Amino acid sequence: MPTTQSITLPESVPLYIQSELVAFPYMMITLYLRGADLSVFEESRKHDSLLAIFMRREEHQVELAEALRPIGTVCKLVELTHLTSDGSTKITLEGLARCTIQEMVEESPVPLAKLEIVREFYEKNIVTDALVSSLSALLKIALSYGRPLPEDVMKMVDYIDTPARLADLVAIYCNLPPNQLQEMLETIDPVERLKKVYLHLTEDIQRLQIKNEIQSEVSRRVGKTQKEYLLREQMKHIQEELGEEDPRNAEMNELRKKIESATMPQEVRIIADREIKRLDRINPSSPEYTVSRTYLDYLAGMPWQKGTADNRDINEAERVLDEDHYNLKKVKERILEYLAVRTVKDKMKGPILCFVGPPGVGKTSLGKSIARALGRKFIRMSLGGMRDEAEIRGHRRTYIGALPGRIMQEIFRAGSNNPVFMLDEIDKIGLDFRGDPASALLEVLDPEQNSTFTDHYLDVPFDLSNVMFITTANQLDPIPPALKDRMEVLQLSGYTAEEKEVIAARFLIPREMEENGVSGETTRFGEAAIRAVIDNYTREAGVRNLQRNIASICRKVTKEKTQGKPERVEITPAIVEEFLGPRKFFNEVAAEADRVGVVTGLAWTESGGDIIFVEATRMQGKEELILTGSLGDVMKESARAALSFVEANRDELGIEATSVAGMTIHIHVPAGSIPKDGPSAGITIATALVSLLKGQPARRDVAMTGEITLTGRILPIGGLKEKALAARRAGVKTLLVPARNRDAMEDIPEAVKNDLEFIFIEDAREALLNALKQP
Known part of the structure; x- marks a missing residue:
């Protein structure tokens, strides 16, 4: 050198x-x-x-x-x-x-x-020797703290004893900025230069020492999660350097795009943006990451502004409804009214309809037909046996596995904010320690509140006012009054035999023949066979059992065909009896003779109307009234009221005093295993008592219904249409009805009016004149 x-x-x-x-x-x-x-x-x-x-x-x-x-x-x-x-x-x-x-x-x-x-001069003395040795020692300390120095440099340091050369060499490796290096170059005195380098290196070592202490403390506190985060950050940096995209970045970018295109309301978008920033900071292996990611997926996937266009062609909608269902004029008229308003007013609240009727009359299938007529998506949710309020409102996002309520889940799956949403079996909601689902439905089914429905999981308002909610129930009594008040109730009564014939020929038989492999070109159902199935094998308000029996016949036809037997060309009543066995139902009224103390009454059940027989008898003993037949409290009270009316008007009714004195009177309603209740059998019980005490037979072809008071007035009853249909099925010819039910006659089908004689009564005495055979 x-x-x-x-x-x-x-x-x-x-x-x-x-x-x-x-x-x-x-x-x-x-x-x-x-x-x-x-x-x-x-x-x-x-x-x-x-x-x-x-x-x-x-x-x-x-x-x-x-x-x-x-x-x-x-x-x-x-x-x-x-x-x-x-x-x-x-x-x-x-x-x-x-x-x-x-x-x-x-x-x-x-x-x-x-x-x-530039010539450099220095005087070698104790000070310069001490500075050189101290600087060499500092360099080794710096190396121990992680300062990278090449091995050849460290070897040179051990052999350099010239202050000028050592100062320059150390200055190069002190990572000084260019201006400070230039100042070091301009320091001509080697000893002075050595002092400056010594100070710089001392500061550098102090920084390294503090850094190492901080890193040691951080390393001590950093757990497994933070360590993984640091490694992932390093991996992300390496992938960026290599031009590779981090899978998590791709996932987050895709999620941001979904949120961007979701057209959320502004207040919801603010929450979503805040949540996605939070998600970006959470370790993917953390359980909280899954909770936050699922929440964002629901927010981004909800149809905030996305809906289907309504079919505003009323004639086409009417054609679809008629094609899918027979009769049901009131329901169809209500749907067409809704469509008519929609054609002149874009923004309107969806109706909350409640279809009430016996099983099998087509309540659920009617919802599907309405959705098809409107051109909307259809959602069906069964409420039967539901006992957890969270099923409606969702779970709080405070634990893993939380989900929105079924309302929000179904709308999320449908991808539309204006579907036809059917809540089936609303009268069968339960109640226990997990809350009251019926109360949770109050906000959902209130047109004034559901525009800001807030699910516990989403925790942001969602507009349900565009949804057309339809609920179904077999009876209204179990529905809480507050919930019932929010719905427009449409009664669906049972079908007449003529209506069942049309439904079977138009809908049930073609469907079951296709499903069971019966060719409509070679086999047909005769009208007499259809009537035989309706009269002899089914006694219901709906058509479910009728469909089952038709399916049974079709299966047996297919079985014979596969066995190589001659194919049935026409199904006749004889073939029906061959396939379905002996008839299950008989004309109960026509099969019985007029008897004393036995009167035909009418009852309403969840399955429609039915006839009942009230039997009364007397025997020697203490004066008391025995009631049997699984009667409810209201029906027992009606029986006592009927007996009080008879005893109070004994002279007017022509009943001898000895017929009651010292007698035990027993009133029984057959089919004792079936619970019975309600006040509408009051006039029937009174007629049975008068028939018994006077020894006057009651006409079995006369049926009656009505609540009786102590003075003999006849009060109105419910379910007249169902009761009239039951009377017609049983072969009744005359029906005694409270006069205040006269307005309900518009719901009675014309075929029933033609087959039955309706007599409107206001007093029990009128019923006795028409029901008892005159001597």
């Missing part, structure tokens, strides 16, 4: 002027220049391969000599190689000594200057 005394400079040396590069003596410098001006280095070959590196001042100067810092470094060009791989040039320089500019020789095209070597 040449010393400053042995360096001989030519008359002029090229200057390589830089803003960031500071060269020191004894320093090897490697540059990679691409497309740069190499004239300075080419020129140096003409000047003994020497050039000088000077740093430009920060402030702007006009003259070049004034624009340069006073001290630079003379360097020797060791190597200049043009690389073909990337088109760059590799330049290797060796720092020789400090220098100053005596005068500028030339400024363009290549700056040339006359230079002078």
Whole structure:
């Protein structure tokens, strides 16, 4: 390595002027220049391969000599190689000594200057020796704290005892900014330079020490989750460097796009944005990540502004309703009214309809037909046996596995904010310690509130006012009054035999023949066979059992065909009896003779109307009234009221005093295993008592219904249509009905009116005149 005394400079040396590069003596410098001006280095070959590196001042100067810092470094060009791989040039320089500019020789095209070597002097003493040894020790301490130093540098440090060279060497590896390095270069006194380097290195070690202490403390506190997070962040950085996309980033970007396109209300969008920022900070392996991600999926997937266009062609809607269901005029009329209003008013609240009727009359299938007529999506949700309020309102997002309520889940799956939503069996909702689902439905089924329905899980309002809710029930009594008040009740009564014939021919038989592999071209059902199935094998308000019996016949036809037997061309009543066995129902009224103390009454059940027989008898004993037949409290009270009326009007009714005195009266209603209740059998019980006490037979072809008071007035009853249909099925000819039920006659089918004689009564005496056979 040449010393400053042995360096001989030519008359002029090229200057390589830089803003960031500071060269020191004894320093090897490697540059990679691409497309740069190499004239300075080419020129140096003409000047003994020497050039000088000077740093430009920060402030702007006009003259070049004034624009340069006073001290630079003379360097020797060791190597200049043009690389073909990337088109760059590799330049290797060796720092020789400090220098100053005596005068500028030339400024363009290549700056040339006359230079002078800066001579360094120091006196070796105890202070310099202590500084050199202390600096060497500090370097080793820095290395122990993680300061990266090449091995050859550490070996050099052990052998360098010259303060100037040691100071320059340490300054290079102190990571000082260019301005401080230039100041170090301009410090000519080696001892002073050694002191500055010592201070810089001490500060550097202190920073390293504090950093290590902090890292140790953080490492001690950081658990497994944080460590995984750091590793993932490093992995993400590595993937970015490699040009690979992080799967989690792709997932988050996709989720952001879904939220962007969900057209949420502004207040919901704010919550979604806040939640996705929170999700981005959660470790994917954390259970909380799954909860937050599921919540965002529901928010992004809800149809906030997405719905289906209604079919506003009323005639087409009417055609669809008639095609799917026979009769049901009131329901169809209500749907067409709703469509008519929709054609003139875009924004209107969806109706809340409640279909009430016996099983099998088509309540649920009617909902599907309405959805098809409107062109909307159809959702059906069964409420039977539901006891948990969370099924309606959802769970709070406080635990893993929380989900929205069924209302929001079904709308999420449908992808429409205006479906036809059928809540089936609303009268069979339960109640227990988990809450009251019926109360939770109050907000859902209230047109004034459901525009801001808030599910516990989503915790943001959702507009349900566009949804057309339809509920179904077999009876209204179990429905809470507050919930009943929110719904428009439409009664669906049972079908007449004629209506069942049409339904069977138009809907049931074609469907069952297709499902059971019976060809309609070779086999047909005769009208007499259909009537035989209706009269002899089914006694119901709906058509469910009728459908089962038709399916049974079709299956047996298919079985015979597969066995190679002759194919049945026409199903006749004889074939019906062959396939279905002996008839199950008989004309109960026509099969019995008129008897004393036995009167035909009518009852309403969940399955429609039915006939009942009230039997009364007497026997010697203490004067008391015995009631049997699984009667409810209301019916027992009606029996006592009927007996009080008879005893109070004994003389007027022509009953002898001895017929009651000392007698035990027993009233029985057959089918004792079936619970019976209600006040409408009051007039029937009174007629049976009068028939018994007077010994006057009651006409079995006369049926009656009505509540009786102590004075004999007849009060109105419910379910007249169902009771009239039951009377007709049983072969009754005359029906005694309370006069205040006259308005209900408009619901009675014309076929029933033609077959039955309706007599409207206001007093029990009128019933007795028409029901008892006159002597």
